[in-house]
Amino acid sequence: MNDTTLTRGARWFRALAGEPASEAPVWSGDALLGGETARFIAVVPDPTNRFPRATSNVVGLEQGWRLARAVREAIDADARADAGAGGHSRRPIVAIVDVKSQAYGYREEMLGIHLACAAAVDAYASARDAGHPVIALIVGPAMSGAFLAHGYQANRIVALDAPGMMVHAMGKEAAARVTRRTIEALDALGETIVPMSYSMASFAKLGLLDQLIEGVDADAPDAAQIERVRAVLVEQIRGAREGDRTLAHRLESAAARQNRAASIEVRRRLAQQWEAV
DSSP, X not given: OOGGGGSHHHHHHHHHHOSOSXXXXXXXXXXXXXXXXXXXXXXXOOTTOSXXXXXXXXXXXXXXXXXXXXXXHHHHHHHHHHHHSTXXXXXXXXXXXXXXXXXXXXXXXXXXXXXXXXHHHHHHHHHHHTTOOEEEEEEEEEEHHHHHHTTTTOSEEEEEOOTTOEEESSOHHHHHHHHTOOHHHXXXXXXXXXXXXXXXXXXXXXXXXXXXXXXXOSSSOOHHHHHHHHHHHHHHHHHHHHSOSSSGGGGTSHHHHHHSHHHHHHHHHHHHHHHHO
């Protein structure tokens, strides 16, 4: 058994979509979900990747471009179906998120990792704007630029409530060095300052998480637990189709109004000044 099969992202891809139609480092494939075909996408380790910094479940140059390709293939195929037969429903896209970081390396920076990640971001945003319900299912870490490229542009974000889950701009070790604190002190700080916390519960308090799925074994789910996650995905797809295609709802929840009040006020003033010009 190689490293690819050991990651949560790979396990959940197989649980929900079966065997991938593409190779590492980005798995994609279509499978039935709630009576319709959905596209599933996951970043998995690639031990033989030519970029040494990108052999684990991180988003590097190849990962960014391949994510963009997997999403745009679905967009283009459904656009052609629309042209051939009116009323075709755009397929849901499920981003299975288990990404430790973007790939940090000299070659990655020189060859434009920012462009690769931006291509993935643009593809997901374009899918959402085109009417594809985009759902991010967080099953492991969702860190830094990797999460921005793979999952953050989703209409809806759901996550398993399990050990090892975290969302943040940087890893704890790096954050501890930057803030000149111990990791223990950093964790204590997160108890009182919500954006500093690494827990999924705190992420939900920011209005960014649409549902926290409890009672599921993230590493070895049984059939009933997999069906529970499927049901959540179906429900979130329905909600995405019924809502608008923007991400405005992330600032409209009670949690967001309480914990992101300053951000909301800044956005209001910026919009006011922009419209006044």
